[in-house]
Amino acid sequence: DAGVTQSPTHLIKTRGQQVTLRCSPKSGHDTVSWYQQALGQGPQFIFQYYEEEERQRGNFPDRFSGHQFPNYSSELNVNALLLGDSALYLCASSHTGDFPTDTQYFGPGTRLTVL
Amino acid sequence: AQTVTQSQPEMSVQEAETVTLSCTYDTSENNYYLFWYKQPPSRQMILVIRQEAYKQQNATENRFSVNFQKAAKSFSLKISDSQLGDTAMYFCAFMKSTNFGNEKLTFGTGTRLTIIP
Numbered sequence: 001d002a003g004v005t006q007s008p009t010h011l012i013k014t015r016g017q018q019v020t021l022r023c024s025p026k027s028g029h030d031t032v033s034w035y036q037q038a039l040g041q042g043p044q045f046i047f048q049y050y051e052e053e054e055r056q057r058g059n060f061p062d063r064f065s066g067h068q069f070p071n072y073s074s075e076l077n078v079n080a081l082l083l084g085d086s087a088l089y090l091c092a093s094s095h096t097g098d099f100p101t102d103t104q105y106f107g108p109g110t111r112l113t114v115l
Numbered sequence: 116a117q118t119v120t121q122s123q124p125e126m127s128v129q130e131a132e133t134v135t136l137s138c139t140y141d142t143s144e145n146n147y148y149l150f151w152y153k154q155p156p157s158r159q160m161i162l163v164i165r166q167e168a169y170k171q172q173n174a175t176e177n178r179f180s181v182n183f184q185k186a187a188k189s190f191s192l193k194i195s196d197s198q199l200g201d202t203a204m205y206f207c208a209f210m211k212s213t214n215f216g217n218e219k220l221t222f223g224t225g226t227r228l229t230i231i232p
Binding site: 031033035040041042043044045048050055056058088090092094096097102103104105106107108109111 | 119150152157158159160161162165206208215217218219220221222223224225
């Protein structure tokens with residue numbers, strides 16, 4: 001059973017460019033959450049997708065957008081890249097309705113470097 | 116809004132010893148979940164243990180156990196018989212409980228734990 005997968009592993013972009021990161025959830029999971037982890041910090045919640053819609057969003061600008069496909073995989077898009085967008089981007093999947101806890105399982109992350 | 120505080124940026128302990136990592140949180144919610152995640156140098160965030168706030172009994176998973184003090188809003192992680200593979204960043208995280216069930220995680224800043232051979 002494959003866990004959460006993310007691609008690419010590493011990415012280097014220049015300021016002003018656009019980037020797309022991809023995530024495939026763990027088998028049986030229908031919900032994908034994205035987090036940004038700056039160097040030396042804890043992950044910060046970007047947004048969550050469920051049933052192909054953005055269900056909740058953290059304090060990130062509109063330059064950050066996403067999508068969820070019918071097979072539950074997801075993309076994170078960042079436009080007009082800034083140096084401060086350099087970070088590890090983590091995808092987490094879960095199954096909504098797995099009470100009492102919808103535990104989130106993380107992928108290995110994509111390291112984005114903006115020059 | 117919730118906040119999670121980990122006051123120990125770094126810790127080290129000899130192999131086979133016991134170590135306790137601290138975490139405090141602030142919330143006005145009554146129902147929530149707490150988690151400890153481990154992030155080794157490979158970067159993959161791995162779930163270590165979880166605790167439901169409505170349960171008084173502290174969660175345990177093999178060598179890992181928590182001391183959950185709801186009134187004090189404290190959630191510490193104890194690692195017994197520490198092993199070299201326990202070397203990692205450890206993050207404490209909070210998730211509120213709602214009818215939907217699947218909420219965002221709020222993380223602390225982490226504690227870097229080094230196990231010394």
